[in-house]
Amino acid sequence: MAAFGQAHEEGIPVTDPLIIAKCTSCHARDEHGNMQRISWERTTPEGWQEVLKRMILANGVAVTPPEARSIVAYLSATHGLAPEEAKPVLYDAERRIHQETNIPAENLRNACTTCHSFAHALSWRRSAEDWKQFVETHAARYNITGSEEAITFLAKSAPLHTPEWDAWSARKADTRDLTGRWLLTASIPGRGKYFGQIQIDRATDGFNTSVLLTSVNDGFGILRAGRGVVYGNSAWRGRSKGGEPAGSAPGDLNSEAREVLWIAPDHSEAQGRWFWGQYQEFGFDVKLRRVSTDPTLLLLDRSSLKTGSEANRVRLIGDKFPAHVTPADLDFGPGITVGRIVSNTKTEVVAEVDVASDASLGKRDVSIFGSVAKGSLAIYDRVDYIKVTPESALASFADQTHALGYQQFEAVGYQRGPDGKLHTADDLDLGPLPHDDVTWSMEVFYEAENHSTDFVGKVSPTGFFTPAAHSPGTNYDVWVIATTRNDKKPLVGKSYVVVTVPSYTFLGHRYVRDLDRWIDDGKADGPAQ
C-alpha cells in the first residue's frame, strides 16, 4: 500500500542514506521506503540538479558540493529516464534550437513554453497524482493557469511507470565498462566534418577523456581533454577543453565545452553535443562508437554525388583498413562504379567513382570490407532548393553582463523527393554547400532594399553572423540570405533571425534571453530564478 495520497501507483523507494538524512524532514518516508513526492517522480540529471538547487536556495537544504553530486547521481540512476525516454528530449540538455511543433494545445504552450522548452516538461515522469500536485504548485508559484487538460495530457504522455523504464531498471545492474578507445565522428556547423578518437579512462570520481579530432576539410587537428560522469548508466555529462588556451575568436575550438551524450542501451555507441558560448551557440555534434577488431568505415568526405558524374574522388575514413585494397572491396550500390583506388592507409581510402546517369536517386549505404556507413551518400540529379539552417534563430547584442550572441548558418542543398513536392519529408538532403558556392547577405525587415544592415550586424562569407558591437537597445528581425553562385537561376534560401538585446526589465521583472526564447528571471530586485 503506497502512502502520501499516491494510493493508485506504486512508488520507487529511496534507499540512499544521504537523501534520507537530508530530505525526510520534509519528504516523509514510509515503511516501503517511499519518500513523499520523490518516489513518484523520475527525470534527467539536469532535472534533479534543478530541484536540488531550488531546495538549497528556497528551502535551506544544507549540502556540500560532493553531497549534492552524490544525491544527483543516485536519483538520476534510480529515479531517472530510460535511454528510450531520454532520447526524444535530449535536445533540451544538448541546448539545440528545436522547433517544437508537438505541443497539442494552446493552454499547454502558454503555460509551459513561456519559460522553458516543452521538452523541459516532458523530461519528467510522474504519477498522475504527482502531475496534479505539480501543475497546481507550478501554477501558484509562477502565476500561470494550470488546467485539467494539462494534467491529463502530462499524466498520459509522461507517466511514472513505463515499459521502457521497467526494462531499463531490470538491466541497470548490468554496468558495462565505458573505458577504452572509441572512434569519434563530429561535425561543426560552418566547419564541416571531423573524425578521430576518444580515450576514456576511469578516474576517482568518473572518467577522464582525451580526444584527437581531425578536420576532413583541411586536416587541422584538435586535442581536447576532459572529465565526465555517467548518470544512470546512459547519460554522459562532462566538460572538456582544448590543448591550447582558447583565443578571443568566437567559436575557438579550444574553448571549454559542456558535454552531453546519450549512450545507447547496449553501450556500443553514443551521441550528443559538446557546446559552449554565451548562449551555447557553438558546438560539436558528436557520435562515438567502440573500436572494433574489424575494419570500420566512419564517414565519407562527400555527402552527395550527381548522376552522370565521373572520376569523383571520395575519401572513405575509418579504422583498421587493410594494407591492400581493391575496388571490389568497396560497395556504393547499383549504378556507382569504383574505377580505382587512388590511395589508402589504415584510416583512409581514396577511391575514384563514376555515377551512372540512370543511377537511382536517394540516400544509399556505402561499405568497405563489410563495414557499412548507412545512408552516408545521396545520389541526386539536380538541386531543387537550398535551406538555410537553422531556419530561425536568435542572436543578440552585448551589454555589461552578456557577451555577443553569434550564429553560424549553413546553406544545405535539397532535391525534391518521390512525391514531387518541395519541403516534404521525402526530400533528399544533399549536405551543406561549399562556402565557395554561396554568397551571404542580410535584409532587415521593412527596410529599403540595399539599405545598410551594419547597424544590426554582419554575416561573413562563411555564413557566420556577428551582431553589431554597439547595441541599438532594441530588437530587429532580419533575413540571413544564402544565394548560390554559378547558377543561371541562382537558388535563394533564408533564415529568419531575431537580433535582440540580451536582457530587459519590465513591470518589475527581469527577462533574459535564453537559447531561443525570453525567460522571466524573477523580480528585478530579487535573486535570479
Add this chain to the structure above:
Amino acid sequence: MKTSFLFLLLLFAGHAAAHHGLAAFDTTAPVTFHGTVTDFHFVNPHCVVEFDVKDDKGEVRNWKAELTSANHLAPKGWTESSVQAGDQITISGFRAKNGAASLWATKVVLANGEELKINGGN
C-alpha cells in the same frame, strides 16, 4: 524591422514565437491581395509567405505576409509544404504602416478555395 522597446517588453517575454505586436501594421484598413507564392517559411517566431502581386499597371511586387509561429500553426494542421512556391494564393490582413510590401495575415485562402486556419497569437 525595428520593434519599439515597449512592444519588445510587452510581447517578447516568453518564447520567440510570441514575438511582436501589431503596432507596425494598420489594423484600421484590412486589405486583400491575390498573388503567386514565391517562398514559404514555416518557422518561429513567425511563418512568412512571400508572394508576387501584380498591380493595376501590370507591375509585379513581391509581398511578405507574416503569420503566427510554426509552433502555433502546426497543431492546426500546417506543415512546411502547406504553401508551395507557384501556388495561387489570396491573403487578407493589415498592411505595414511604413509602406513596405508587408502585411500581417489574418486570412489565407488557397487557389482551391481552402482556407488555412491561422488564428493565433502574434
